[in-house]
Amino acid sequence: MNTRARGRHVEVRVDRGLPTAFEASTPSPGPGELLVATRAAALGPDDLKAFEGCVLSGEFAGDVLAVGPDVASSLVGSAVAVLGYRPCARCHRCLDGVSTACADIGLRGRTIDGGLSGAVLVRTSDVMVLPPGLSHEQAALMHRVASALRALHRGPASPGEAVAILGGTPLALATCAVVLAAGSGRTAFVDDHAGCRAVMEHLGARSLERPSEASGWEDLAVWLGGYGADVVYECAGSAESRLEAVELARPAGSVVLLAHDDTPVTMDLNLIVMGAKRVRGSCHYALSDGRVALDLIARSLVNAAALVGRTVSILDVLADPEFLDGFTDCRATIVQWPASAEVNLA
Amino acid sequence: MMLAASWHGPKDIRLEEIPTPHAPTGEDVLVEVSWCGICGTDLHEYLAGPIFIPPSLEQVVLGHEFSARVAAIGDRVDSAAVGDRVVVIPHRVCRECHFCRRLMFQHCRNLELVGLTRNGAFARFTVARQDQLVPLPDTIPDEFGALVEPLAVTFHGMRQPGVYPGADIAIIGAGPIGLSAVAVARAVGLRSIIVVEMLPQRATIARQMGADDVLDPREVDALDAIRGLTAGRGADITMECVGLSETMNLAIRAARPGGLALLAGITEMPSDVDLNTAVRDEKEIRGCIGYFEGEFDAVIELMASGRLDPSPLISRRLDLDRILGDGFDSLVRDRDSCIKVLVSPSTRHGAAGGRIE
Numbered sequence: 001m002n003t004r005a006r007g008r009h010v011e012v013r014v015d016r017g018l019p020t021a022f023e024a025s026t027p028s029p030g031p032g033e034l035l036v037a038t039r040a041a042a043l044g045p046d047d048l049k050a051f052e053g054c055v056l057s058g059e060f061a062g063d064v065l066a067v068g069p070d071v072a073s074s075l076v077g078s079a080v081a082v083l084g085y086r087p088c089a090r091c092h093r094c095l096d097g098v099s100t101a102c103a104d105i106g107l108r109g110r111t112i113d114g115g116l117s118g119a120v121l122v123r124t125s126d127v128m129v130l131p132p133g134l135s136h137e138q139a140a141l142m143h144r145v146a147s148a149l150r151a152l153h154r155g156p157a158s159p160g161e162a163v164a165i166l167g168g169t170p171l172a173l174a175t176c177a178v179v180l181a182a183g184s185g186r187t188a189f190v191d192d193h194a195g196c197r198a199v200m201e202h203l204g205a206r207s208l209e210r211p212s213e214a215s216g217w218e219d220l221a222v223w224l225g226g227y228g229a230d231v232v233y234e235c236a237g238s239a240e241s242r243l244e245a246v247e248l249a250r251p252a253g254s255v256v257l258l259a260h261d262d263t264p265v266t267m268d269l270n271l272i273v274m275g276a277k278r279v280r281g282s283c284h285y286a287l288s289d290g291r292v293a294l295d296l297i298a299r300s301l302v303n304a305a306a307l308v309g310r311t312v313s314i315l316d317v318l319a320d321p322e323f324l325d326g327f328t329d330c331r332a333t334i335v336q337w338p339a340s341a342e343v344n345l346a
Numbered sequence: 347m348m349l350a351a352s353w354h355g356p357k358d359i360r361l362e363e364i365p366t367p368h369a370p371t372g373e374d375v376l377v378e379v380s381w382c383g384i385c386g387t388d389l390h391e392y393l394a395g396p397i398f399i400p401p402s403l404e405q406v407v408l409g410h411e412f413s414a415r416v417a418a419i420g421d422r423v424d425s426a427a428v429g430d431r432v433v434v435i436p437h438r439v440c441r442e443c444h445f446c447r448r449l450m451f452q453h454c455r456n457l458e459l460v461g462l463t464r465n466g467a468f469a470r471f472t473v474a475r476q477d478q479l480v481p482l483p484d485t486i487p488d489e490f491g492a493l494v495e496p497l498a499v500t501f502h503g504m505r506q507p508g509v510y511p512g513a514d515i516a517i518i519g520a521g522p523i524g525l526s527a528v529a530v531a532r533a534v535g536l537r538s539i540i541v542v543e544m545l546p547q548r549a550t551i552a553r554q555m556g557a558d559d560v561l562d563p564r565e566v567d568a569l570d571a572i573r574g575l576t577a578g579r580g581a582d583i584t585m586e587c588v589g590l591s592e593t594m595n596l597a598i599r600a601a602r603p604g605g606l607a608l609l610a611g612i613t614e615m616p617s618d619v620d621l622n623t624a625v626r627d628e629k630e631i632r633g634c635i636g637y638f639e640g641e642f643d644a645v646i647e648l649m650a651s652g653r654l655d656p657s658p659l660i661s662r663r664l665d666l667d668r669i670l671g672d673g674f675d676s677l678v679r680d681r682d683s684c685i686k687v688l689v690s691p692s693t694r695h696g697a698a699g700g701r702i703e
Contacts, residue, residue, distance in 0.1 A: 096579065098603040100628060227445075242621055251453040257621060257625045259625070263622075264618040267617065267619060268613065270613055273634065274612070274635055281621075281625035281629055282625070
């Protein structure tokens with residue numbers, strides 16, 4: 001069927017750990033809602049960890065197909081990017097302006113349906129109209145660039161300051177691109193994944209394997225300016241990596257934690273107290289971060305091309321459900337969804 | 347020779363006669379100590395040191411919270427005169443290293459600390475450099491001068507980004523630093539001050555110094571109670587002033603989403619820390635130690651203006667010869683009623699009011 005036939009559409013859900021196409025009836029947007037036809041989505045190695053049954057991808061951009069009764073009809077046909085999470089807009093935290101810490105947050109492509117779909121229902125408050133000249137493929141990178149921008153706001157690296165990024169994840173790569181765009185000085189990336197290191201080197205960071213000896217970390221601290229990094233962005237999320245991040249930050253330096261992990265970290269807290277260090281969590285991003293991210297990508301101020309490993313069609317994805325296997329170098333796979341793609345659901 | 351209280355190792359502080367410092371040279375100043383407080387850091391060194399004391403040091407005269415009078419000056423001193431009443435900043439910095447050039451003096455790579463890495467103020471005389479002296483106005487008594495240092499530690503905390511007038515603060519622990527934090531928080535306009543403290547006399551003093559609510563963690567779940575007092579959110583700021591794993595985690599968890607947890611307590615062993623709450627709720631955890639230039643002056647200004655009354659902090663005043671039994675040992679034994687012990691090694695105070703009160 002055509003992936004966007006009248007009244008019906010195709011959506012790609014996780015079924016037994018693999019992306020699988022399903023036909024669904026297309027909903028009509030209600031008050032405050034838009035119906036968006038996805039044109040491009042970004043996928044990474046973690047995306048198949050989505051909850052079983054979820055529509056894939058929290059990073060997508062598309063065109064507005066229809067609007068709810070109280071939404072300006074002029075939006076129909078607009079190209080938009082969609083917030084990668086859905087705050088409840090009702091809890092204490094949302095009402096206090098901390099919607100990134102919403103008590104009932106939905107993560108698109110993980111805990112709620114994402115965007116790899118011929119038709120996605122979203123709230124008007126969750127979309128950003130694309131700036132002129134920005135393609136859907138580029139806009140699909142908004143989520144990771146905005147998350148990195150958020151981390152940069154949480155632990156600002158001033159121009160010229162020494163930065164370390166720990167952990168080979170897509171967010172680490174975006175963070176590297178953003179801090180380099182912001183004029184960071186010496187920038188080091190530490191991870192054991194050779195593919196990720198090669199990408200970071202290409203961006204302009206010095207890349208090295210995770211040192212196994214204390215002397216390796218000391219050498220890195222010396223390279224970073226003698227006393228450690230001004231800011232460390234910790235993207236791996238493990239207890240070990242978090243401890244290394246705190247140790248690698250210079251006195252009065254900052255550590256930004258971007259990844260989730262419930263394991264407590266056993267550490268000598270005097271490292272933080274006596275070092276007057278700052279440890280800040282960074283979680284998701286605000287709509288304003290998203291808008292700035294789109295603008296930075298549109299004006300080529302962030303090297304977005306370096307964040308993309310390959311571009312495939314939705315038809316290729318459905319033809320080879322294991323297409324993500326072995327592609328783990330932390331760059332995005334961009335999935336294009338042509339306006340009139342035909343999918344054989346048989 | 348002069349009497350001094352010297353650290354020789356854990357549980358080994360000795361009252362002993364040591365040579366009086368030589369006449370000062372260069373920018374150095376000889377000061378006669380008026381009052382010197384026993385700090386929690388001194389107590390940590392006494393019980394579990396060396397922590398700040400260099401392991402290579404066999405002996406050092408403790409005491410870094412003090413007021414004094416200038417007794418003699420070196421030949422290049424141009425900002426102090428004999429007889430000046432002063433408070434002494436214990437940091438003796440190089441002003442040349444990476445951190446000094448960025449005005450982060452407490453991280454000076456060549457930092458010397460009076461009373462920890464060089465001889466301090468539990469003796470009649472000690473030596474400082476002229477840039478360590480802060481004038482004490484006539485309106486502020488010498489005893490209060492000895493409280494400027496711990497108050498400056500908490501004032502430094504209250505000057506961190508994320509602390510703003512009208513914010514709520516939960517202070518974990520009402521020891522000398524926690525109570526100083528209460529006084530400073532009140533002086534700088536924080537709105538609601540919640541204190542978590544289980545010892546009854548400390549709780550009373552916390553109220554006396556301006557706490558709005560004091561929670562006894564043996565009677566209530568402190569985390570739930572803090573959230574209950576802050577409309578379910580958690581405090582805008584928390585400040586940990588104990589140095590235990592449980593209290594550090596309480597400070598982190600009790601900060602609201604987007605809030606700030608200041609850690610001021612020195613720990614004696616590694617802790618299991620819940621960092622994921624900081625990620626999920628975008629909290630900031632910030633180590634709080636020392637002070638910046640100008641913060642001693644600001645504390646003195648707050649005292650002079652009447653906005654900061656530190657008198658409830660003072661538990662005892664002692665002559666130096668009583669510092670071991672009635673000072674250090676009392677602070678260990680009687681944590682509830684013994685908050686800040688001031689010691690006078692000076693004959694001036696010793697003759698007039700140096701007995702235990």
